[in-house]
């Protein structure tokens with residue numbers, strides 16, 4: 001078996017640059033091919049990050065014989081189609097979050113991965129963040145007792161610029177799918193699929209959710225999630241159990257520290273867990289390890305986890321009446 005995993009990347013925007021910098025930290029990974037809508041962008045990206053091949057086509061990357069795994073970093077609405085195409089071309093796939101804009105799309109990607117017998121993961125990088133991995137493990141180990149309440153927010157001021165993916169319904173825009181996915185991921189990972197989901201939104205003139213607030217109810221717990229592009233929030237997460245709580249410090253979804261409070265104590269124990277690189281390093285390491293072992297998914301963020309999460313996001317969209325053009329007709 002090869003000792004170096006050869007990566008291709010499609011959609012060379014903001015996160016692709018960050019990802020390429022973290023990928024460069026691996027000795028057993030190399031960036032071999034990149035694809036863009038524009039030849040100039042592909043060439044500039046390849047020169048900056050040391051990729052051998054640069055194409056003005058995504059297909060040229062996911063059909064390239066030297067590519068083992070494709071990282072999909074386009075806007076959301078293209079994720080499912082590109083992931084399926086890469087899997088059918090025999091490549092492993094790591095696809096940016098959300099890997100699909102609805103559950104039907106996610107199901108179709110998972111089917112393609114199973115049929116191709118290739119690795120697929122949604123790039124839910126927070127699941128691999130050292131602070132969150134530790135807090136999730138300690139919570140599951142019962143160190144704060146039964147969880148009764150989770151609250152997390154993710155909001156900042158972001159104006160709509162012409163054609164920007166974040167405010168464009170055709171590109172799966174809106175706060176929920178872009179950043180609301182993080183607080184809902186936290187509730188799902190610790191409490192599972194909620195029994196009921198209630199939500200409200202403030203709609204942006206473009207049609208997407210500019211602000212969204214969600215209440216997820218479980219048999220013996222409640223979780224609240226807030227996301228928005230209207231104003232900054234604290235970007236902190238609290239996991240509250242019957243015997244204590246964890247407070248994950250800002251920016252909680254990529255945290256480097258948290259505080260553990262026992263009941264009755266207002267001075268907590270502060271713990272620091274540095275991340276490597278920008279923090280995408282940890283999900284890359286998980287992919288490298290799983291593929292090296294011949295596995296087709298990661299234990300920390302499985303196909304079922306990705307499907308369950310997008311199903312909750314679908315329920316939120318049902319509650320707020322947010323429909324995308326690609327939900328209708330050709331949803332997969």
Ligand SMILES: NC(=O)c1ccc[n+]([C@@H]2O[C@H](COP(=O)([O-])OP(=O)(O)OC[C@H]3O[C@@H](n4cnc5c(N)ncnc54)[C@H](OP(=O)(O)O)[C@@H]3O)[C@@H](O)[C@H]2O)c1
Pocket residue numbers: 010011012013014015016035036037038041042073074075076096097098123125165177178
């Ligand atoms: N994990 C994270 O921390 C994180 C952070 C930010 C974003 N993301 C996710 O990564 C994805 C990309 O986000 P981003 O912030 O990198 O976006 P971005 O800067 O806008 O880049 C997206 C790239 O996709 C390509 N693209 C293809 N069709 C496009 C279209 N119709 N409009 C615009 N771009 C198009 C473009 O690359 P070419 O011109 O080279 O083809 C563009 O540069 C999103 O799904 C987002 O949720 C994840």
